[in-house]
Amino acid sequence: MRILSGIQPSGRLHLGNYFGMMRPAIELQEQGDAFYFIANYHALTTVSDADAMRQGTLDVALDFLACGLDPSRTTFYRQSDVPEVTELTWLLSVVTPMGLLERCHSYKDKIAKGIAASHGLFAYPVLMAADILAVQSDIVPVGRDQKQHVEVTRDIAIKFNNTYGEVFRLPEARIREDVAVVPGLDGQKMSKSYNNTIEIFGDPKEARARIMRIVTDSKGVADPKDPDACNVFALYRLFASAEEREAMAARYRAGGLGYGEVKKALHEKFEAHFGPLRARRADLAANLDFVEEVLRRGAERARAEAGATLRRARAAMGLE
Numbered sequence: 001m002r003i004l005s006g007i008q009p010s011g012r013l014h015l016g017n018y019f020g021m022m023r024p025a026i027e028l029q030e031q032g033d034a035f036y037f038i039a040n041y042h043a044l045t046t047v048s049d050a051d052a053m054r055q056g057t058l059d060v061a062l063d064f065l066a067c068g069l070d071p072s073r074t075t076f077y078r079q080s081d082v083p084e085v086t087e088l089t090w091l092l093s094v095v096t097p098m099g100l101l102e103r104c105h106s107y108k109d110k111i112a113k114g115i116a117a118s119h120g121l122f123a124y125p126v127l128m129a130a131d132i133l134a135v136q137s138d139i140v141p142v143g144r145d146q147k148q149h150v151e152v153t154r155d156i157a158i159k160f161n162n163t164y165g166e167v168f169r170l171p172e173a174r175i176r177e178d179v180a181v182v183p184g185l186d187g188q189k190m191s192k193s194y195n196n197t198i199e200i201f202g203d204p205k206e207a208r209a210r211i212m213r214i215v216t217d218s219k220g221v222a223d224p225k226d227p228d229a230c231n232v233f234a235l236y237r238l239f240a241s242a243e244e245r246e247a248m249a250a251r252y253r254a255g256g257l258g259y260g261e262v263k264k265a266l267h268e269k270f271e272a273h274f275g276p277l278r279a280r281r282a283d284l285a286a287n288l289d290f291v292e293e294v295l296r297r298g299a300e301r302a303r304a305e306a307g308a309t310l311r312r313a314r315a316a317m318g319l320e
Contacts, residue, residue: 001032004137006039009056014197016182016190026068034074045121066281077298084306089130095159129153134306141174164316221258239269
């Protein structure tokens with residue numbers, strides 16, 4: 001089983017990134033042949049500062065390695081180090097119906113948020129398809145909001161295969177239903193665009209302050225509460241064991257539990273989990289030659305796989 005996933009270097013990574021993509025991807029590296037990449041070409045649709053792009057790319061590499069990505073098990077690389085993907089994007093573009101792209105909700109959502117309309121933003125799903133198909137992925141772990149793009153990838157691959165012959169495998173999206181949406185401080189989906197995030201490797205004091213600002217209802221300490229309707233509990237349950245979740249939920253329903261106490265418990269879980277990882281990240285930041293070597297070796301393998309796929313696609317289309 002070949003697994004592929006990518007994440008954009010468009011800002012500091014937060015709990016939504018970690019539980020929605022990073023941790024599931026790291027868990028999957030033991031179940032198959034994993035290819036994970038830093039999607040810096042995709043990030044160009046929103047990041048125009050070159051220094052910010054370089055720093056963001058390095059931050060993602062450090063974050064992933066600190067959180068447990070094993071370069072001996074996983075092919076880890078920068079998207080921009082695999083030029084075969086951009087050539088494949090064009091080959092896929094010529095079989096991609098305009099109507100397919102026009103139905104993609106991600107483009108409409110980003111335009112509605114004020115991101116400037118561009119061909120890159122509109123054609124984003126074709127580049128994503130090339131990322132997936134270049135290495136012949138079987139499984140693509142994504143958030144619920146990216147599921148449509150994997151479906152688009154399948155449609156493009158089917159159209160190409162029907163037109164030119166069987167070249168591409170058809171990938172499947174894998175979504176973890178329990179963490180498909182991680183709530184932010186305000187209860188909306190945690191997102192940098194909403195400024196409602198808790199950074200996994202940000203300043204520890206700022207992380208605590210943000211946890212204490214999570215929005216709750218106005219019920220008092222004595223009142224029974226519904227854990228399933230509480231943003232604080234939704235985050236606490238991501239860190240807690242099954243027994244801890246059940247015990248905390250029982251206290252919610254019984255009354256006598258204040259939201260401030262739950263926020264403190266959430267912060268303790270956050271620090272217990274990310275404190276050791278923060279120290280590991282600092283060690284990696286002091287050894288950037290190792291990080292660059294990991295990315296170099298990852299790109300070398302990804303290029304070999306993508307090159308083989310590209311040659312098959314070029315031959316099928318009469319370009320070789």
